[in-house]
Each structure stands twice: as structure tokens, then as C-alpha cells.
Amino acid sequence: MRLPERLDARTTALFLDIDGTLAHIRPRPEDVGPEPRRTDLLGRARRVLTGRLAILSGRSIAEIDYITGNTVRAVAGVHGLERRDAEGERRDQILTEAVRHALEQALLVLGALAEQKPGVLIETKGQSIGVHYRLNPQAEGMVRTITANIAQNSPLVLQPGDRVVELRAPGPDKGDALRAFMNEPPFEGFRPVFVGDDLTDEHAFRAAAQLGGFGILVGEARDSAASFRLPNVQAVLDWLEAGVTHHA
Numbered sequence: 001m002r003l004p005e006r007l008d009a010r011t012t013a014l015f016l017d018i019d020g021t022l023a024h025i026r027p028r029p030e031d032v033g034p035e036p037r038r039t040d041l042l043g044r045a046r047r048v049l050t051g052r053l054a055i056l057s058g059r060s061i062a063e064i065d066y067i068t069g070n071t072v073r074a075v076a077g078v079h080g081l082e083r084r085d086a087e088g089e090r091r092d093q094i095l096t097e098a099v100r101h102a103l104e105q106a107l108l109v110l111g112a113l114a115e116q117k118p119g120v121l122i123e124t125k126g127q128s129i130g131v132h133y134r135l136n137p138q139a140e141g142m143v144r145t146i147t148a149n150i151a152q153n154s155p156l157v158l159q160p161g162d163r164v165v166e167l168r169a170p171g172p173d174k175g176d177a178l179r180a181f182m183n184e185p186p187f188e189g190f191r192p193v194f195v196g197d198d199l200t201d202e203h204a205f206r207a208a209a210q211l212g213g214f215g216i217l218v219g220e221a222r223d224s225a226a227s228f229r230l231p232n233v234q235a236v237l238d239w240l241e242a243g244v245t246h247h248a
């Protein structure tokens, strides 16, 4: 099946991932910032879809707002652990004392690892800690062993990603976040379409399909719950331009 060239804006609720979907992958997380074309496209898509646009990202909501130039009100951050609904109300997962303590302890161990392994970067996101090894691929084995060990001995959950392993609080994933939005105005009753690239995006591909919509995988073909595929970020931006915002 070919990806529809144009989405029917009258029936669609659109959900978008950021890194690897709306933003090119960069060496470090902080290398990604606002870009005029993306900001403009998101603003136009939000208007065409009369507010039925949400971001589902592994980044924190603060980072999402920065990268998207504050164009989207409905956002889920940290893979679903943070959420702001279309009214602007925060609906974050509440951290238990045990999880908070485990995150603090994990940060000590992972900080020491980063000092020992140049190029290993620690990203703290409140409910999750990312251990990035893109700049030091040889450290992957050690990063995986240490994070798996922490997860085995704590309430934290492993979340592997693109050259990163995260230790996150247990709780909602991107699929749960998509379902939560779909139970609220202005998304309720519309057809969810989710565009994403990473392993964590599979939860949302499945949720979109279960709710009568579909997913679009960005990148190389792989075993995925998405029904369609776009090759890269450029193709996503072009598709948004031609297929979503053409009325704006």
C-alpha cells in the first residue's frame, strides 16, 4: 500500500515524534534546536487540523517546547511519562519516593561511567536518564551492561533507543499517551495517524492501528506495526508540506 499523498484533514488527528522524524539526528541531544521551516509547518498543520496535532517524544516537555518553538500545546514527553493536554493542563506521571531514590542512585553510577568513558553523555530528564554512546560506540557494551544491572536491581525500566539506553520510571508509554489524547477533545472521534522512527514509537504505531488509524515509519524498512514508511526527515517535512498543510 502506498502512503496517501494527502491526509484528510477533516477526519485526522496527527501525532508526531521529534528526533529522527521532524529533526535530523545530530551527534549530541543539545545540537537539536528550533528551525524555521519545522516551526512554520507545525503551526500550519495545527491550524489545518483545528488543534488535532500532538507531539509524542522521548524528550522532556521543556525541550519539546524549545525545539518546536512553542507551536504545539498537546504534547507527551519522556516517552509518555509527561503529558500536557490540549487545554494546557499537565498530566504527568507522579514519581514515587522509591523511583525518585532509584533515579538519584542511578545518576551517581552513570555519572561515574561518563567520566570514565569520554563521549558517553548523560541526559537527565526528571523521570528518565538517557545514557548516550553515539560519540563513543565502543562503550555500547558497557553502557548496556551497567544500565541492565541497575534496572535488575531497582524499580527503573530499560528503554533502549538510537545509540542511547534510558533508565526510566515505570508508567505510560507513547501508546498510552496517544490513547489518552484520543479520549479527550479535540482528538476524540477522529482517526489517529502517528509518524515516528524509533523502537519506543512502536507502542504508538500499535495504538493508532487499534484505534482505526495507522502509523508511518521513518527510516529503513523493518519489522514494524506501522503501515507505511517514509525514508527520512526530509521526506516527512515534504509530506507534511504537501499532504497536510496545503490548505493553510
Ligand SMILES: O=P(O)(O)OC[C@H]1O[C@H](O[C@H]2O[C@H](CO)[C@@H](O)[C@H](O)[C@H]2O)[C@H](O)[C@@H](O)[C@@H]1O
Residues within 6 Å of the ligand: 017, 018, 019, 020, 021, 024, 025, 026, 027, 028, 029, 030, 032, 056, 057, 058, 059, 060, 123, 130, 132, 134, 161, 162, 163, 164, 198, 200
Ligand atoms: O521520541 P523522540 O522525539 O524521537 O526522542 C528520542 C530521543 O531523542 C534524542 O536522542 C536521539 O537524538 C539525538 C539528537 O539527534 C542523538 O544525539 C541521540 O543519539 C538519539 O538517541 C533525545 O536526546 C532523547 O532524550 C530522546 O529520548
